[in-house]
Amino acid sequence: GAVVSQHPSRVICKSGTSVKIECRSLDFQATTMFWYRQFPKQSLMLMATSNEGSKATYEQGVEKDKFLINHASLTLSTLTVTSAHPEDSSFYICSASHRDRAFGTQYFGPGTRLLVL
Amino acid sequence: GENVEQHPSTLSVQEGDSAVIKCTYSDSASNYFPWYKQELGKGPQLIIDIRSNVGEKKDQRIAVTLNKTAKHFSLHITETQPEDSAVYFCAASIEAGNMLTFGGGTRLMVKP
Numbered sequence: 001g002a003v004v005s006q007h008p009s010r011v012i013c014k015s016g017t018s019v020k021i022e023c024r025s026l027d028f029q030a031t032t033m034f035w036y037r038q039f040p041k042q043s044l045m046l047m048a049t050s051n052e053g054s055k056a057t058y059e060q061g062v063e064k065d066k067f068l069i070n071h072a073s074l075t076l077s078t079l080t081v082t083s084a085h086p087e088d089s090s091f092y093i094c095s096a097s098h099r100d101r102a103f104g105t106q107y108f109g110p111g112t113r114l115l116v117l
Numbered sequence: 118g119e120n121v122e123q124h125p126s127t128l129s130v131q132e133g134d135s136a137v138i139k140c141t142y143s144d145s146a147s148n149y150f151p152w153y154k155q156e157l158g159k160g161p162q163l164i165i166d167i168r169s170n171v172g173e174k175k176d177q178r179i180a181v182t183l184n185k186t187a188k189h190f191s192l193h194i195t196e197t198q199p200e201d202s203a204v205y206f207c208a209a210s211i212e213a214g215n216m217l218t219f220g221g222g223t224r225l226m227v228k229p
Contacts, residue, residue, distance in 0.1 A: 004160075006160075032214065034216070034217075042221075042222075043206060043219045043220065043221050043222050044161070044206070044219050046216065046217070046218075049216060093160050093161070095160075097213075097214035097215075098214065105149075105151055105163055105166060105213045105214060106151075106163075106214065106217060107163070108153070108160040108161045108162070108163075109160050110159055110160045111158070111159065111160045113158070
């Protein structure tokens with residue numbers, strides 16, 4: 001159990017376009033989902049925390065108007081990179097916390113590799 | 118806020134040897150310490166975790182120790198195998214399911 005999926009797994013887009021990434025908890029309800037960004041050979045950097053039905057909380061330095069997060073249900077959160085530029089190219093990973101705290105921890109998705117040309 | 122430091126950044130061992138990765142954290146309020154394994158191009162996978170009311174936890178070839186007084190915790194992998202080669206991340210949070218602060222990662226290479 002505790003499977004998190006992401007779609008798409010990789011995407012290539014032109015500069016100036018918007019890209020939407022979906023994160024789904026497949027077999028559990030997630031009250032909280034997290035979005036991370038990871039550059040090559042670096043650690044995961046938290047971008048934002050998303051709670052179902054409320055606005056996301058963004059980390060310092062992350063532009064909320066550029067990285068739009070929607071958490072419309074207990075199993076789905078989306079990250080939209082608006083007006084993408086080459087510097088937005090990165091590996092984006094989501095994670096989800098089980099609604100039942102007894103299960104604990106965060107379960108990570110497989111990641112989405114974004115390349116902006 | 119929390120700050121997690123991880124050492125070494127790279128570790129090369131011979132198959133069958135043991136590997137030890139160490140992390141220190143700064144926030145005494147942290148109570149949950151997971152370890153993740155990340156293979157190339159994939160998301161992190163939880164391999165073991167420990168809570169602050171426990172000093173040691175073991176799962177087959179993997180063990181984690183926690184010294185809450187000194188604010189450090191370690192991952193021990195025994196009888197390493199080539200498939201253990203990956204990047205390992207430690208993390209800390211106030212409780213499981215809450216925001217995680219990650220260490221910088223350790224690239225483990227197990228040579229056959």
